[in-house]
Amino acid sequence: MSDRRCDPPGSYQTRIYLKGAKGERPSLPVRLEALDRLARERLSPEAYWYVAGGAGEATMAANLAAFDDYRLVPRVLTDVSQRDLGRTLLGRRFSVPFLLAPVGVQEIVHPEAEVAVARGAKAAGVPMILSTVASRPLEEVAAALGDTPRWFQLYWPSDDALAASLMQRAEAAGYEAVVVTLDTKMMAWRERDLDNAYLPFLSGKGLANYTTDPVFCAALAAPPESELRATVRHWSNVFAAPGRTWTDLERLRQATELPILLKGVLHPDDARKAVEAGVEGLIVSNHGGRQVDGSIAALHALGPVAEAVAGRVAVVFDSGIRCGADVLKAIALGADAVLLGRPYVWGLACEGAEGVTDVALRLLADIDLSLALTGADALDRLDRTWLVSGRENSASRN
Ligand SMILES: Cc1cc2nc3c(=O)[nH]c(=O)nc-3n(C[C@H](O)[C@H](O)[C@H](O)COP(=O)(O)O)c2cc1C
Numbered sequence: 001m002s003d004r005r006c007d008p009p010g011s012y013q014t015r016i017y018l019k020g021a022k023g024e025r026p027s028l029p030v031r032l033e034a035l036d037r038l039a040r041e042r043l044s045p046e047a048y049w050y051v052a053g054g055a056g057e058a059t060m061a062a063n064l065a066a067f068d069d070y071r072l073v074p075r076v077l078t079d080v081s082q083r084d085l086g087r088t089l090l091g092r093r094f095s096v097p098f099l100l101a102p103v104g105v106q107e108i109v110h111p112e113a114e115v116a117v118a119r120g121a122k123a124a125g126v127p128m129i130l131s132t133v134a135s136r137p138l139e140e141v142a143a144a145l146g147d148t149p150r151w152f153q154l155y156w157p158s159d160d161a162l163a164a165s166l167m168q169r170a171e172a173a174g175y176e177a178v179v180v181t182l183d184t185k186m187m188a189w190r191e192r193d194l195d196n197a198y199l200p201f202l203s204g205k206g207l208a209n210y211t212t213d214p215v216f217c218a219a220l221a222a223p224p225e226s227e228l229r230a231t232v233r234h235w236s237n238v239f240a241a242p243g244r245t246w247t248d249l250e251r252l253r254q255a256t257e258l259p260i261l262l263k264g265v266l267h268p269d270d271a272r273k274a275v276e277a278g279v280e281g282l283i284v285s286n287h288g289g290r291q292v293d294g295s296i297a298a299l300h301a302l303g304p305v306a307e308a309v310a311g312r313v314a315v316v317f318d319s320g321i322r323c324g325a326d327v328l329k330a331i332a333l334g335a336d337a338v339l340l341g342r343p344y345v346w347g348l349a350c351e352g353a354e355g356v357t358d359v360a361l362r363l364l365a366d367i368d369l370s371l372a373l374t375g376a377d378a379l380d381r382l383d384r385t386w387l388v389s390g391r392e393n394s395a396s397r398n
């Protein structure tokens, strides 16, 4: 097990203040609103809105607002001179409580795409989840990660042999789990992208894991690079199978030795079905509001799902994590770990690998300080008793 006990408290913060004494400012804005604005200046409108946009605005806004429905109640005179930010997940101790969320087609944001993210994750010591629709093959990303922990996100293709091949490659390249995303069996109604007539996959972006796959290529009449239209057509045929149901999970289970986490679970009944199906974990997520606009804020789904699961499998959370207190709240509501999404993509857009490292280290510093100032010496200590309902403005327990 490793932890972060040796980091001086708030060391990242101190480095920034010391720079200030020399008249310097951080090259990357610390406030996420400012970072988002800078990324918007750097990116084409099509790419910026592909990342920033959602299926609409309602659920994206609700994801962020939900964090305000809970407030931490700090305790005083507790010894917080040493703090443990680690979490245990799938039987392994992680030194940090978050992973980088799977985000596809990163070449629209930065030429080095997922390889830059891998380097940034490695430098920060933060695990990464690689998307199926990545711009770089999973083996290349694994090489850039070195021994940094990694999971592979699977868009479960309609072709079982392709699913098995992708998972075998992931296992061979040292990915330790498969995250099966279930909320994207088709692309949602995304008005920003429709107005921009923008879908990066149609010009062949984000297909690196497919075009390097023997099973995918065997179904093509010509090599993928020579026949872009046929490649994209085949991809859109195999990308997903909207007819799948719970009984199909058994076949997926048979096709890999790796632990499986189901991503996009929001209903407690689905969480119970996932446990019965024998998966190792689930990810409470509404895909950052990109799929069902008008759906429940992910954070509001977390408590009921964690309760239904009752510790039997891992519960990971994403959709709206923006600061240290958000991480504390999600953990207090029952998450074993969380995923960081759009914020690291803004870091990538502005400064490549270094931008990713900065965003990740800042979140870690914020988690560390928030934990200490809340009066706990380990994230493992948090539970619902550290929270009140924020809208009631009282100290009564939930
Ligand atoms: C540009 C973009 C691409 C994404 N691509 C994927 C993907 O390939 N696979 C996946 O499971 N989730 C994907 N997601 C969803 C993220 O994994 C995560 O659920 C979401 O970003 C969380 O919301 P937040 O970024 O607002 O916190 C994507 C999200 C964004 C913003």
Ligand SMILES: O=C(O)C(=O)c1ccccc1
Residues within 6 Å of the ligand: 104, 133, 184, 186, 187, 287, 290
């Ligand atoms: O853009 C997304 O959120 C995403 O994950 C995706 C990936 C492939 C096809 C459609 C959507």
